[in-house]
Amino acid sequence: MSPLALSGTPLASGEAGVPVVPTAVDGVFSLLWLVVALPALGALVLLVGGRRTDRWGHLLGCAMPIGSFLLALVMFVQLLGRDHEDRQVAQTLWTWLDVGDYTVQMGLLFDPLSALFVLLITGVGSLIHIYSVGYMAHDDRRRRFFGYLNLFVTAMLVLVLADDYLAVFLGWEGVGLASYLLIGFWAHKDSAATAANKAFVVNRVGDLGMSLAVMLMVATFGTSSFVGVSAGMPETSEAVATVLGLLLLLAACGKSAQVPLQSWLLDAMEGPTPVSALIHAATMVTAGVYLVVRSNFVYELAPVAQTAVVIVGLVTLLVGAVIGCAKDDIKKALAGSTMSQIGYMMLAAGIGPAGYAFAIFHLLTHGFFKANMFLGAGSVMHATNDDVDMRHYGALRKAAPITFATFAFGYLAIIGFPGFSGFFSKDHIIEAAFGENWVYGVGALLGAGITAFYMTRVMLMTFFGERRWRPDVHPHESPAVMTTPLVVLAAGSLVGGVLILGDWIVEWLEPVVGPEEHHELFVPAIVLTGLIVLTVLAGVAVAWSRYGPSQTIADTAPTRVSAATRAARADLYGDALNEAVFMRPGQKLTAALVYVDDVLIDGTVNALAALVGGTSGTARRLQTGFVRSYALTMLGGALLAIAATLAVTLS
Amino acid sequence: MILLAEFESPKVEYATISPLLIVVGAAILGVLVEAFVPRAWRYPVQVGVAALGLLIALADTVRVGLALDTLDAGLLARGSLAVENSMVVDGPTVFLWGTLLVMSLISVLLFAERRLEGGLTSFAGQAAALPGTDAEREASTRGIEHTEVFPLLLFAVTGMLLFPASNDLLLMFVALEVLSLPLYLLCGLARRRRLLSQEAAMKYFLLGAFSSAFFLYGVALIYGFAGSFELADIDAAVSASSGANAYLLGGIGLMAVGLLFKVGAAPFHAWTPDVYQGAPTAVTAFMAACTKIAAFGALMRVFYVAFGGASWDWRPLMWVVAILTMVVGSVIAITQTDVKRMLAYSSIAHAGFVLVGFAGVYAGTGDVVGVTSVSSVLFYLAAYGFSTIGAFAIITLVRDAGGETTALSRWAGLGREAPVLAGTFAFFLLAFAGIPLTSGFIGKWAVFAAAWAGGAWPLVVVAVVMSAVAAFFYVRVIVAMFFSDPVDIKPAVAVPSILTTGVITVTALATVALGVVPGPVLDLAQQAGAFVR
């Protein structure tokens, strides 16, 4: 149990997380409510207004998050100008619940952590809104789509701005609902409806954790506000802290698609691509990380729960990466990668004060580069008649140069190419992981190598090699309204690393998560960085050797024959052979892990569902329709009732 | 030997129990109307008498509520005994009265809907005429209606008002019968699918009579134990007794059977799906909301006031029943193919959730009164009542040539056919599932919090798991409505009159309001305070 002992050290030194002590709002901060209200108003107008708003609905839909973004930016600048200890401001809107000693204020908390999230949500959100104007241009339900998007932004803002766990839960369920509506947006596809259903149900499992956690907080502290819980934590027992931590982790797993509740994310790719970019890459799925970092005052006192967070993160980062290798569907490959990257964030968040800031840092950079790549994928799909199979792409770099260039920025960022944002954020996480425990470090390093492999694969199969387009596909660049957001996000992917200059983000988050603890490494940091770069290069090299321009013939020959299923199958077969020759051990591992994911975890979930369904089918037969058998049940129940009361007393 | 000279006429506090008297008065007036008013006039007069009677009773309840005496400021116990200690009018009573009257007022509007059946109510024209015979056809062409349903409803409401206000077990038994007998009849009066309706009535009647026999035998045993029917006396006897007493324990068990039957808790739930499905939908809505409210009120009064001292004897029983009820309701609902029947199982599951709050037995701590078992259950019942009436009201509108179409497969694609209606139904389902910003969330939250505070955390864990299972079948209906393609013949959505539209609007608004700003009602439930003994 060495990791446990290691992460337990902060407790021994008497550190107990950072209590939340906000000041009341004043000045521009008194407009905080407007940040949430604007998109809420947008959603209301668009969803209630009906067809009357069809003509200008998308413009309103874009204007609202942009307005929120500008407001948030002003507040952010104001916050920058304040002293460290004054950087938490709270605004109380109304009293939601008031029962005796327990009150829940509908209140907002703007502090360094939520400020960054608000900027990410409204910033990236606005770009994705703008992009959707072009992407959804031919959909006659575009207005409704924007209504749902605004609804999502509202709920997400509630989630990160709320100052009470119960209110967080409100946003939590809200984003779930909006995500459900958006995944199923194209409900004419059966798979979309099924996927929406699955997402909803799996998320409910995670929500169990959240509701039980809130219940436990109320029972223990008599309140569920951040202020009350953070103040009360040091007085509670470690057992309560551990249970609380594990419950919150369960919630985080559901929302952030972490093992074992990861299965819904891949299916969720059925939704329109901007949705995948906004909800299933940049914002909603990172809510779990937010929850863990926000609850640092809980985890600091619960070393066991912290270790659980790290393990979940580590397992997910590897599983997600392996899934990314195995998918031919460009969106699913990216979804696997999202899981994996969030695994990194969870890993960092679980490490504790040494990792909180880096978890958020990676979350921000990931928000940029992953949204960038998803939108890029959307642009590619736009060019290829909504084909998602990468085997039908190839050589798109000439047909869609802007998409290619911006996607390349995202690619370089995610594999951690020196100088790009992902390089800094991932480097710090791996470093912190090594500082904590070498097992964590090796896992994270391995993940970086696999990431480089599958992302290079995506890149090569999509933009390089020979054309493998379907006969009726004539790829073209997307309109400016779609490429402009891509350019902005690409710029973000490149320069996002500036946040770490002079340890800015670490200091910025100090009022929320406390000062960073630096662990001494066994080697100088620069050596470790070199090691990471080498691993990444190795991953790229392996991918190049298999999917590089020289390897294309094996890939394309079968596909060009016909569009029929048989060809696709043959293609897969050839690919399997290819893989067996080139990296049999890797193939085995991939197969094994994918098997574990499909059969064991997904299988368990499905088996549970089948079990409940089967029980239901059997149990309903007890309702025979005969009144005399009902009377018999009642008599049995009555005898049982008397027997029970007698047994309790006589025993 | 009692001499005539010694006889004192019982003291009746008319001013305190007047809401009850107003309702029973309106019911008797309804019977007279049936006898003396010409047929053409009966419908408007009956609806007027029923609605007005309930409305006045509601206003009177507010007056009574404001005039309650404070008995114990700490526990917020207010109220007084009435009618020679056989009734008690206290905070919970008044809250339950108010809720019951509002719900039954809404139900009257549903009963009175005439546009859906071409100018006639959805009740049988002539219950005595055989379905499919000339007599029945003649009755419907001549526009004959059973306007007796309105007085029947009022009599049922009388019983419901009396049930949780009884301080005397014998009176409680009478109230139980007064509320049940009219419901048995109402169940069998459907205009369409009469065979199902009559079958439902017979099942409900036989099982109801069976259960009330158990209840009554329980009352007899308790009387044998305590020598009195009054709850306070029984409480005193329970406190004074030492060791196990077979009469007491047997009585508790048998009375629990009768009361749990009424709330629809497993294993006494078997009647619920059949009766809810077979009964006319307006009656189902009325039963699902009001019977549950009245029965839970009585359950809490008997077990908290009379058997409170023996709570460790019956708590394990209630835990088992609560768990069983939630599991049976949620699990069996998953494979239902009929929307109405699915809602019936859902109502069983909800009874289980309320039982969680009940079985927590949490009366607050010392000076500050937080969410108690009583207040959380009261709030839950109000919240659930609104959504459930609204949901059943929507079911009356989805129709084809044979009347209501309740098969889930026929509801596919309803979202495209009638987006507003389907959206509202989806909203009610989300409220049942307990999604935040709906009344269902606050209700669940309150009962779970009370149970947790009362130390029943294992129950809460089961309840949270079961509400996740329950979410599954609600979502299944939503998916069918919005994300599935309609089958061959699409159901038509009938355009109702202002009555049903009003019911749906009011219940939907209440469901939103109780979710977003639950404060006032929660506060009211809080102020209801403890039971007066």
Place this chain on the structure above:
Amino acid sequence: MNTEHYLTLSALLFTIGATGVLVRRNAIVVFMSVELMLNATNLAFVSFSRAHGQLDGQVAAFFVMVVAAAEVVVGLAIIVAIFRSRRSASVDDASLLKY
């Protein structure tokens, strides 16, 4: 005379009534079995009344009789209606509503 004997008889009658509900098919007989259960209760009321030396239990018995009479009215109405439409008073025939 010991009230225990009367109570035993009452419990016996109650059990016979409950068994009757379970085993008889004719709705009228089922209903009569329920009435037997109610009368068993009356016997218990009266016995307890005697044991406690009060009149309350005897009064209760009267109330129960009245309620039982009301129940008969409603019950017979329902059973007759269902007999007319089905030409059968068997409780097992009416089993369309199930699962």
